[in-house]
Every structure is written in C-alpha cells, then in structure tokens.
Amino acid sequence: MKNKHLKIIFFGTPEFSNIVLQKLIDSNYKPFLVVTQPDKPTGRKKEIIPSPVKILAQKHNIPIIQPEKLKNYKLPTTNYQLGIVAAYGKIIPTEILEIPKYGTLNIHPSLLPKYRGPSPIQATILNKDKKTGVTIMKMDKTMDHGPVIKSKKLKIKNEKFTYEILGKKLFKIGANLLIEVLPDYISGKIKLKKQADRKATYTKIIKREDGLINWNKPADYIERQLHAYTPWPRIYTFFNGKRLKVLKLEISEYTIGTPGVPIVSGQAIKYDDGFAVQTSNGLVIPSIVQLEGKNTQTAKEFLNGHPKIIGSTLN
C-alpha cells in the first residue's frame, strides 16, 4: 500500500507538544523528522532530561534533531511539504518557515490576535478570562502574526484552571482542529484570514520575578497567580529576608481582624493549625510551603519551626 503521508517536520518540546505529535501519529500524519530543544538540566538536582517530545519520537522511531539555534542551521533535508509547530520554545527563522510547499503551521493557545507572544495561557488565567481558544495559523516572519487557518473557542465558566490543565485542554482542541482542517488546507479549500493587527495584544516571557506575590492584590488574584505560574516559576514571598514559596493554597473571602486595629496586607495570622495571610480582599491560606533551601512542608510543620511568622509581615 502506498504511504500517502505528506512529508512533515514537527517542532515541539514539552508535554503539550506531545498531545499534537501523538494525534498526528494516530491520524496517519506521522512526521518523518522531529525538531526539539536540546536536553537540559532540570529541577533541583540538575539532571539532564530529554524533552517529552524526544521520548515520544524515539518510541515511534522518528529521527530527532536538537539544534541549539536554528539560525544558519541546515536541516538534514529540505524535501518536505509541511512544518508543524506546537510549543517548540525557540525562534524559527523565516528561511526555514518558508522551505515547505504548504508552509509552517503553528498551534497557538489563544484566539489570535489576542495574546500573541510566549505566555498566552498564563495571561488567560491571570486575567480571569471567560473565553479563550486555540488558533491554527500559518507562520510568517513576525511572531504570531501570520494568517489564520482556523480557530476554536473555549468557554471558561467557573472552572479554576491551572496552567497545565488549561494548556492540555487547549492543545487537545488544537490537535483535533489541526487534523480536521489539514485535508482542506492542503487541497487549497481554505481561505486564510489575515489577523486584525490593530486588535493585537501581547504577552511577555515569564521571568522568575513574576512569581513574587503582591499582598496588596486580592486573594483570588493570588490564587490565579499560583495557577498560572505552576510548575514554573511558582509564586513566593519573603519571610525574614528568605524566599518562601507557596506551593498550594486556599482562599477565604472573609478577612479576620481585631476590631479597631487596621488590617495590614501581607500580615500572617494564626488560622486553624497553620497560618493565613491578609490581602487587600480576603485571606490566603497556604497549605504547602517551601523555604529557600529546605524541603516542602505543610503549613502546620512550617509554623512549628517558625512560630514567629504569626504577626510578621511578608513582602
């Protein structure tokens, strides 16, 4: 039987990319080459860990390349018809985008032109958006600017999505959408839509400092910050000049205080067998924390070792 497949190169790195790669494999669009980021030291032990995409590609006997930089890089072949990018995490130069006949497509987890750039999922969570989605677009020389092939909406009702869950959901929708539109796209039946550049908004690269908690924000914002920035960079505050990560928390809309004494944002108070922190609106009740250089602890364990936190102000 003839192998009808297009020759496809896939660009991807994290778990999210695997959702798309797996779908391509299952749908008879198995790529013949996978481009992924180099193996990097990860976690506290700095172990060298291959990307999830590398592991999946190896399992399916797909050749892999891991260039440090794609600029001036020569792909092993230019004989292919389509590129597909899902969360690759590196810039792909225009020369490479334009090699294949059908161009290079990107699955972007927002409704473009909203949230162009590297952190659309985090922005959606932080801004408490009621609606998001995923866009399949043809890449051009400007980031996230190319024409749209198709997009699909996702309504967010009252779900409190974490980065990983929302990302998985969006890439799942994106992977299905891609498979759905590919035949028509290849046969030229789809009219590409230019993005409304005037309406474009941008997201930035997340830095470690973005995880710093501002206790003058309301408790529900801090909860969304935790959801957006887990597993990286996570959120933290300072206690006695040391970084204290909050790995898990609950919130309460009630503020507890002593009558006549003003409430100070960032002040820790006793709460159940652990502690809670005052915000501009409501309480943040950490349940799992980690002090710089130490192992994770429950709030109760932490309080046992650091009873002085009660009454002190975190910043």
Added chain:
Amino acid sequence: MIKKVIQNPNPLLYKKTENITDFKDKNLRQLIKDMKDTLLEQDGLGLAAPQIGISKAVFVIPPDYAPKVRTLSIPLSLFSPLFPTTYINPRIVGYLGVKEEWEEGCLSIRGVYYKIRRYNEVVLEAQAENGKKFSITTKGLLAKVFQHETDHLNGTLITNRLHEK
C-alpha cells in the same frame, strides 16, 4: 535487493497466491529480504510478494508500524512479544467495527488514490518467518493495510473494490 514493483495491469496481480509450506526454504529468506528492501525504498506502508513478481502468500509492513503481538503457543511467548513485520499465509478471520471510506493508494497503481470503503477493525491470523502462528486484532490504519495486502494475495486490487458499499 531492491526489486522493481510490477504495475497494473500485470496478470500476476490478479492471481491468487500459493501458501508457504516450507519455512526453512532459503528462497523464502531471500524473498522476505527483497520485499523489505523494496518497501523501504518505496516508502510504502505495505508490500505483497506478487508486487515484486512472486506469487506467494507473504506481505511485509514497515518496522515503525509493527504491532505488538503474542504468539498462540503459550506460555513462553508471554515473555517475548513479537513485533512482526512479515506476515506469511495471512488470513483475515474477523471483521469488527464499521466500514469507513478513506483514500487509498497502491504501489502497483502509480499516482492515483481511490476512495475505498474498509472495515476499521480486523482480526488477522498469520505465520511469522519461523512458521509460528499468531493472531492480531488491530484498528485504524494498520487494519486497512492488512485488508489491502491480503487482497493482493487473493488477486484483488483496490480498483476491484471501488464501488463496494
């Protein structure tokens, strides 16, 4: 050795093939090797012996599509699953699921794809290169490859299946 893939309308493609009986035959080894070489060169999903001019009941598939199976002889096989790429004397013993239409091409019919209706799940019984019997239940693409290749061994091409419901 890479062989030439014979093209429609060669009468060999319409002949029912003979079963393999001697699994120690040197010619069988050579045939399998030639088929694998040719399949790789053609970047195909499957190749049947008649397509390289040998009217025997053998087909091969590419290694990266090989399914995991256990042989019918227990219990030793439990520990060593096969990933068969060679299927000798294959027979589809069960059609499961529903028929669905999709586009299919054949290495012996250049440049054309036809809309064909195939079952999306089948049970195949075959013998491995050493004669061991095994059975596979498979879905999706591989199920269609199995139907296409067993058709070849029975002298049927996709053009014979065009108007089936």
